[in-house]
Amino acid sequence: MTSPQARIRPAAVTPHRASDLAAALGAPVPDTDAEVTGVVSDNRAAGPGDLFVALPGARVHGARFAADAVARGATAVLTDPAGAALLTGTSVPVVVVADPRSAAGPAAAQVYGAPAERLLTFGLTGTNGKTTTTYQLDHLLRALGRTSGLVGTVETRSGDRVLPSVLTTPEAADLQAVLAAMVSDGVDSLAMEVSSHAIAQHRVDGIVYDVAGFTNLTQDHLDFHGDLDTYFATKAELFTPARSRRAVVVVDDEHGAAMARRAEVPVTTLSTGTGTRPLDPAADWTVSAVAPEGTGSAFTITHRDGRTLRTSTALPGGYNVANAALAVVMVLESGTGIDAVDEALRSAGGLGATVPGRMEVLASAPRVVVDFAHNTEALELALSALRPTTRGRLSVVFGATGDRDPGKRPFMGAAAVRGADVVVVTDDDPHGEDRAAVRAAVLDGAREALADVGREVELTEVADRAEAIARAVAAARGVDTVLVAGRGHETIQEIAGVDHHLDDREEARAALAAWSEPEPEPEPEPAGPAASRRSAGRPDGRIDHEGTNRPARPEYERTEGA
Numbered sequence: 001m002t003s004p005q006a007r008i009r010p011a012a013v014t015p016h017r018a019s020d021l022a023a024a025l026g027a028p029v030p031d032t033d034a035e036v037t038g039v040v041s042d043n044r045a046a047g048p049g050d051l052f053v054a055l056p057g058a059r060v061h062g063a064r065f066a067a068d069a070v071a072r073g074a075t076a077v078l079t080d081p082a083g084a085a086l087l088t089g090t091s092v093p094v095v096v097v098a099d100p101r102s103a104a105g106p107a108a109a110q111v112y113g114a115p116a117e118r119l120l121t122f123g124l125t126g127t128n129g130k131t132t133t134t135y136q137l138d139h140l141l142r143a144l145g146r147t148s149g150l151v152g153t154v155e156t157r158s159g160d161r162v163l164p165s166v167l168t169t170p171e172a173a174d175l176q177a178v179l180a181a182m183v184s185d186g187v188d189s190l191a192m193e194v195s196s197h198a199i200a201q202h203r204v205d206g207i208v209y210d211v212a213g214f215t216n217l218t219q220d221h222l223d224f225h226g227d228l229d230t231y232f233a234t235k236a237e238l239f240t241p242a243r244s245r246r247a248v249v250v251v252d253d254e255h256g257a258a259m260a261r262r263a264e265v266p267v268t269t270l271s272t273g274t275g276t277r278p279l280d281p282a283a284d285w286t287v288s289a290v291a292p293e294g295t296g297s298a299f300t301i302t303h304r305d306g307r308t309l310r311t312s313t314a315l316p317g318g319y320n321v322a323n324a325a326l327a328v329v330m331v332l333e334s335g336t337g338i339d340a341v342d343e344a345l346r347s348a349g350g351l352g353a354t355v356p357g358r359m360e361v362l363a364s365a366p367r368v369v370v371d372f373a374h375n376t377e378a379l380e381l382a383l384s385a386l387r388p389t390t391r392g393r394l395s396v397v398f399g400a401t402g403d404r405d406p407g408k409r410p411f412m413g414a415a416a417v418r419g420a421d422v423v424v425v426t427d428d429d430p431h432g433e434d435r436a437a438v439r440a441a442v443l444d445g446a447r448e449a450l451a452d453v454g455r456e457v458e459l460t461e462v463a464d465r466a467e468a469i470a471r472a473v474a475a476a477r478g479v480d481t482v483l484v485a486g487r488g489h490e491t492i493q494e495i496a497g498v499d500h501h502l503d504d505r506e507e508a509r510a511a512l513a514a515w516s517e518p519e520p521e522p523e524p525e526p527a528g529p530a531a532s533r534r535s536a537g538r539p540d541g542r543i544d545h546e547g548t549n550r551p552a553r554p555e556y557e558r559t560e561g562a
């Protein structure tokens with residue numbers, strides 16, 4: 001897949017000899033005077049003067065596309081012995097290394113003039129909170145008068161150039177091109193997400209972050225990493241001298257505490273007391289005096305040496321206090337004085353950044369919130385963040401991703417039932433998997449949780465996501481909250497290999513435009529066994545209300561808890 005980040009490229013690059021690059025990589029030096037002015041690892045992005053990095057993929061060897069890259073103007077190829085074997089007779093020099101994935105970043109950094117070294121770089125890793133914290137960092141850096149660039153799940157930004165992202169962390173060659181473009185666009189600092197996939201696949205090789213941050217770690221991506229220990233160990237690589245100069249680690253969970261112990265670079269710890277570990281008074285920075293403010297919270301951060309600062313985040317939920325505090329501490333640890341940070345935050349009115357698809361509030365009555373929570377913990381946290389400020393019922397519309405981490409599906413179903421009053425299970429991104437089977441696994445967990453939840457919870461299944469959102473919003477009263485969870489900013493839903501446009505925010509806005517206060521509900525009829533699973537008087541269930549004109553859904557199920 002061509003990463004769109006590849007299209008953000010620096011305007012002018014000093015040519016580098018392919019033979020010099022080979023020598024720098026410790027590879028046999030080809031006898032050539034060919035020069036390169038760019039690096040790509042996907043033939044579809046190749047252009048004149050590029051070094052084409054032919055990577056051994058899980059599906060195909062990139063060397064199969066080298067001829068096309070050369071036809072587009074590539075002047076040299078970097079690959080492994082298996083790739084070289086596919087390239088006999090090619091018209092351009094071939095540089096052969098044992099592991100081209102780990103060579104791609106350093107080679108691209110060399111071609112583009114080590115752009116990371118010309119930026120103040122912040123790299124964020126962790127299971128949840130990377131995107132949010134990156135935006136908070138970007139917001140603070142701008143408040144400080146800096147020109148920041150951003151790389152992450154939602155978008156890539158260099159100066160005025162903004163492109164939607166395909167990957168959270170781009171491929172190494174694309175990433176170095178983006179950083180070089182930032183330098184030429186006058187950007188002076190970088191806030192970026194570093195996924196565990198990126199670390200494992202050497203996408204960030206060639207970058208030593210000035211400050212690396214760790215948010216938290218919970219079960220996710222085990223389909224890729226195999227087990228939690230490997231996932232943790234992969235993240236831990238970011239906190240070694242090859243990849244960062246110093247670390248700020250949130251120690252709100254056991255993994256954070258372990259990461260702080262394991263880090264091989266100087267570590268600053270931050271405890272906010274919003275995770276699974278209580279506030280740790282021994283941490284370097286602690287958060288205190290958290291209080292509701294506007295849509296989010298005000299909080300104070302204090303260093304053991306007495307430095308202190310009070311500010312706020314507009315994003316709801318305790319974990320967003322942790323994200324905001326992490327952003328502030330990372331900037332402080334980069335060398336900016338606390339007075340400058342305090343003044344910048346005061347003049348900006350705190351960390352007010354809206355993060356696309358992250359607790360994004362679309363309306364207040366009914367309150368409709370779109371969030372990216374797509375694992376069990378994130379779903380639990382998003383629901384518990386919204387519960388205290390929900391005056392009526394809390395609904396959640398969500399599903400689980402197909403072809404990914406099937407183990408989490410029942411847990412997500414159970415978390416939804418424990419946290420919400422109305423649970424609508426729908427499709428997320430089915431990818432190539434049977435959609436009904438994915439929903440069934442979520443519903444299994446949800447049904448099991450219904451038995452112990454001890455209060456009334458409506459559980460429904462609506463296969464079509466747009467319809468599920470429409471129904472949930474239509475059924476909400478003005479005092480209710482509807483959380484649409486799992487896809488956040490995403491706009492493409494892949495079903496059976498076909499991409500469909502689907503933006504939860506567009507669907508929710510359309511539903512809100514059609515919304516009117518639903519009729520009050522009739523008193524429930526005395527319930528027999530059948531009535532307890534169907535709402536009285538409505539053939540297709542309470543979640544559908546008059547005016548939506550929806551057909552009856554055979555998948556509908558309603559349960560009244562004990």
Ligand SMILES: CC(=O)N[C@H]1[C@@H](OP(=O)(O)OP(=O)(O)OC[C@H]2O[C@@H](n3ccc(=O)[nH]c3=O)[C@H](O)[C@@H]2O)O[C@H](CO)[C@@H](O)[C@@H]1O[C@H](C)C(=O)N[C@@H](C)C(=O)N[C@H](CCC(=O)O)C(=O)O
Pocket residue numbers: 001041042043044054055056057058059060061062063065166167168169170171195196197198224
């Ligand atoms: C599991 C995984 O990460 N796979 C990545 C891996 O794919 P692969 O090994 O299957 O590659 P392949 O398709 O066999 O292709 C091999 C080589 O041929 C090249 N190629 C391939 C086809 C073609 O027409 N032309 C061409 O040049 C490819 O660019 C690649 O260099 O290498 C490809 C390019 O080198 C990546 O695009 C691909 O990411 C896929 C798209 C992906 O979905 N990755 C996700 C899981 C990911 O990385 N996610 C994290 C965030 C996770 C999170 O926190 O949520 C991210 O950083 O985005």
Ligand SMILES: Nc1ncnc2c1ncn2[C@@H]1O[C@H](COP(=O)(O)OP(=O)(O)OP(=O)(O)O)[C@@H](O)[C@H]1O
Pocket residue numbers: 126127128129130131132133153168193215216319320322323357358359371372373374377378379381382
């Ligand atoms: N610090 C946090 N702790 C736990 N959950 C969080 C935290 N921050 C955000 N979340 C939840 O996780 C979801 C994803 O948040 P965000 O996009 O900021 O994280 P991410 O690490 O970039 O995730 P991903 O890697 O999946 O893109 C949010 O929608 C929110 O529900």
